[in-house]
Amino acid sequence: MTTGSDRPRTRAYSVPGLVATAGCAVVVLACAVVDLTTPSTARDVTGTDPGVLGALIGLLVTGFGAVILGYDRRNRIGVVLVAFGTLWAVDGFAESWTAYSQSSGAPGTTAAFWFYERVGAFLLLGLPLLLTLYPDGRFMPGGWGVAGRVGVGLATLLPVALILAPTSAVYEGAVPPWIDADVPALPLPGGAWVVLLTVARTLTFGALLLPIAVVFARHARATGLDRTRLRWLLWAALICLLVVVVGLLVPGSTMAYLALVTAVTVTSASVTIGIVRPTLIDIDALVAGTLVSAAVGSIVITLDLTIIAAGNQVLGDQVDERSVTVVVVIVAVALYGPLRHWLGHVVRRLLVGRRADRYTVVSTLARRLESSGRVDEQLPALAAAVAEAFKVPYVGVEIVQPSGGTLLAEHGTRPADEPDLAELPITYHDARIGRLLLPARGFRALMSRRDQALLLDVVRQAAIAVRTATLARELQLARERLVLAREEDRRRIRRDLHDGLGPALGGVALRLDAAGNAIDTDPERTRQLVRQSRQDVTDALADVRRLVHGLRPPALDDFGLVAALENQVEAAASVLDAELDVDLAAGELGALPAAVEVAAYRIVSEALTNVVRHAAAQSCRITLAVTAGELGIRIADDGRGIDPDAVAGIGLRSLRERAEELGGRCEVRCPEAGGTVVQAWIPIAEELSP
Secondary structure, three states, X not given: OOOHHHOOOXXXXXXXXXXXHHHHHHHHHHHHHHHHOXXXXXHHHHOOOOHHHHHHHHHHHHHHHHHHHHHOOOOHHHHXXXXXXXXXXXXXXXXXXXXXXXXXXXXXXXXXXXXXXXXXXXXXXXXXXXXXXXXXXXXXXXXXXXXXXXXXXXXXXXXXXXXXXXXXXXXXXXXXXXXXXXXXXXXXXXXXXXXXXXXXHHHHHHOOHHHHHHHHXXXXXXXXXXXXXXXXXXXXXXXXXXXXXXXXXXXXXXXXXXXXXXXXXXXXXXXXXXXXXXXXOOHHHHHHHHHHHHHHHHHHHHHHHHXXXXXXHHHOOOOOHHHHHHHHHHHHHHHHHHHHHHHHHHHHHHHHOXXXXXXXHHHHHHHHHHXXXXXXXXXXXXXXXXXXXXXXXXXXXXXXXXXXXXXEEEEEXXXXXXXXXXXXXXXXXXXXXXXXXXXXXXXXHXXXXXXXXXXHHHHHHHHHHHHHHHHHHHHHHHHHHHHHHHHHHHHHHHHHHHHHHHHHHHHHHHHHHHXXXXXXXXXXXXXXXXXHHHHHHXXXXXXXXXXXXXXXXXXXXXXXXXXXXXXXXXXXXXXXXXXXXXXXXXXXXXXXXXXHHHHHHHHHHHHHHHHHHHHOOOXXXXXXXXXXXEEEEEXXXXXOOOOOOOOOOHHHHHHHHHHHOOOOEEEEEOOOOOOEEEEEEEEOOHHHOO
């Protein structure tokens, strides 16, 4: 689906939006002039307020809608804001004109009041439309789209009913004497209109539940930038909720009306920013900060009022009210100030954990990791530390083990659905060694950039500790493997010498003794024994060469690494009768450590054997070069590649082991163009140099 942010813009303004905004500005000026010339007694008679305030709200809403249309003229959210902002401004003028014309005798009192009372009711449609169309200006597909349309349809019932109903039904018989009661209406029998208006009022306000449900459904399906845009709507909803609380505390006051203006302005601005520049600021931090501040402020204000009320109760009869207030304020500042700071800190910790105290989080994790030696002990410590620091209900830490498997430690209850989890990779030196799993939904999942930076610091610190423990374990296992391999080699050499070379040489000695005894009496028998002894000595020499080759290929000492590999290349080409074109390119390698030469020789030999046996390749290129203190090896062929589902065999594992046992690395990949590429990097350690 294409959104406004995906479309190219040809201009940064909208002519209809600018015209509507200018028109609303004119209406605001007109309302101001009319209100200034209208006596307050006329407003008491008509039950209206100065219309300039409503017109001013309309101007603000229209202006924000014009900004959206300038960004994307096809976004219906901009059209909705411009249309309803204009209606709000005109409705404000109708309210002003009602009081003015009633007091001055100017014409249009009934028409202005009819527009204000009935057509103005269409303003109720603005919020449902905004909720169901935001952020891309379209209804959701499927069932939720139907639910959104039903909600908007129900919201139109009351405005339509007010337009069609007779005046007597609207005012239930108490028609104001200063308006014309004979306004055209749709005639219905008896008290049907009273029933219809009552039902319409109930359904109109109840219909808000459907658009709100649509917002939650859209947020659950949204990803990336769309989810960020919906967070702006969430923040606007929080501000509106706070405004409702203010309105309930001080109903009918100037403060309540200013709160209403603030709510409408904030909502329009939030929606506009969400569409035009959703990444302007860290919205997750704004939402979380608003929630925490609202909670802390509510508790603190409640206790402040309690202290003031208690002070008035205790000192009210002894001193005047002004003195009581001064005394209570002094006591509150002197004694309650520290308590209030502590209370705010406690509430923030209960809501969002210790994420605000970076030092405490990192130091706590460090202590836990220090007290945990093995990886299977460190992972639960890391999960518990993150859960406590960020107050999240679930944390999972998964680490890739050297064997290829994974080790998972969890804290809390894992969400049932995988989309409810957010994944953060755990890396060490650009190598991924695991992942951190966190809830993707809920208030505590909202993390500011500061929170994300703290989480990355925690993960980085944990990655170092986990990698250190893993390397220590791998080192221990490597030592064990070396000892076992050494003993196995000793056992093999002893067996070969004892069972092969020893008996062969013993047999030669016996035959030579027999030949010496028969040299005078049976020369032919002597020659036969000597020939057999010679053959036995030749076989023994072959066994010795095989033993020596198993320890270290003699060609490396006789000819050097490059020449030894050239012999391997010639042997591979001869196996396939020159069907495989092998190219060996090696620069100036210099004097390499013996262990590096053996590892390079084995890696190239094993990779070349795989090419001959399995690749069905036409060409293969082998490259060796020394750069940045390490020997780079690359074997690339144009064969069939490796099946992605194939399990790594002994040959591929041995390639990696030979590189890693010297502190190097090896990777095998299959490019999209085809073939297989084996690359290895072996450090040339100074202590290994000859």
